[in-house]
Amino acid sequence: MPEAVWLDLATARGQPDRVQAAVVANPAPGSLQGFARLRLIQSLWAGVDRLLSDASLPADVPLARMVDPALTRAMAETALWATLALQRGFFDYARQQRAGLWRQHAQRRADEVPVLVLGQGEMGTAVAHSLALQGFAVTGWATRPGQAASGVRRIAGRGALHDALAGTQVLINLLPLTPATRALLDADLFAAMPRGAAVVNLARGPHLVQADLLRALDAGHIGHAVLDVFDSEPLPPEHPFWQHERVTVLPHVAAHTDERSAAAVVVDNLRALQRGAPLRHLVQRERGY
């Protein structure tokens, strides 16, 4: 283990030459400047887009993302809950309850609900696999061709994405936020989906063009949206998503780092740093994740 661990930035700043590793959760921009001996920046979050947007982040220090099995599992739970609710109409029944309406809808089998998972990294792969186990017809869209999870059809590239959208009932976004994926969920993408399809955004707010989604919802083209992330968080009180009857708003809770398992992940990387062993889950800064 490192010879010293400080739990506050002020103490670390008092002896900047002793700091070899920083374990951080989206610190204020500039926080990581001035540590000449820094050899590892370990994020406690899976998404490092906000860290990378800090222009003062030391360019030559390895940056590691959090890959916590409990976080991955929590994401798979949220995606499964949302997809089951969309398959079986439970969001519709909740709306009916508020209106005092007793009305039964047709029951769809899981294999009649094609699900498209955007992103086939750690979390996208786990989500796709969990949904396939439950019987859903799952396609996983990746940046590059590669090995699909069991029971999942894997596709890659923009052309394949456009084709897959036409047969998608539930779209689940688990992409990293990069210049290439920002605003991917826009009016064009919604228009490529069949009428009544659903959108589930569990990744980052700026993946989705909020105004385009509102228009697609209000036109009845998108049937429902489950949103865990937003351009501005907390979602501002006046935002129309809050009271929209076809939007489920979650307060960024789809998956949190679990301190119990994440601590072990951090310790493993700190030990590797000390031994000079390879560091795990390193970010490739040029691709953005």
Place this chain on the structure above:
Amino acid sequence: MPEAVWLDLATARGQPDRVQAAVVANPAPGSLQGFARLRLIQSLWAGVDRLLSDASLPADVPLARMVDPALTRAMAETALWATLALQRGFFDYARQQRAGLWRQHAQRRADEVPVLVLGQGEMGTAVAHSLALQGFAVTGWATRPGQAASGVRRIAGRGALHDALAGTQVLINLLPLTPATRALLDADLFAAMPRGAAVVNLARGPHLVQADLLRALDAGHIGHAVLDVFDSEPLPPEHPFWQHERVTVLPHVAAHTDERSAAAVVVDNLRALQRGAPLRHLVQRERGY
């Protein structure tokens, strides 16, 4: 196959001596009288409590329940959706959304949520198994000792039930409705559960004492209820469940017979009848299911 199939009761009544099998979905009491050669009553529903409450039901004609794989699977989906929502607080977040409230709660792992499934027949076993696969700590309560599903702790008897309730966070009822199970979910049972636990009734309305549940909810002892079945259906417009913020009302949709797979089940039993082979899924009338 039988020599003739009629799709309406009036035609059948016109030639009562030709009717050998009746395929029914809760017909009006008395409907099955007067068919002297009737040799099978095949229910299209899994629950036959309403059929058995018809005193004029021919006493000596075999009665078969519907055991449809699609229906069993739909029930497992509904139970999984409800349990995931309770584990991860998604009903709470829906309530927060209506109030415009952005607030995050602690994230529980599935293995931290003990689930008790009442009933270990066709559906209870499938539900318990599906929840165990998802990582929940599942106990299945059966009338008699027997083989547990993989990953499920099986218990039997009233004493064991009382002990198990103290450690239960989510109670899921899948019992058949019989004199022994009627009103089992009452104030005593709720009091035996820990504060904040949830009740999911997917079986029959009269299993649950509605007034006792309302009192337990309003006292904050029961944290949430998911109810698919009621004493009177449709649930009357003035019933307090409709607008209760800690009750999820479903309009009896937890699991419907799927006509595609159920048709095959019915045909199998009709063929067995014709060949004189053993009939499947026969009800033991003295036990009530």
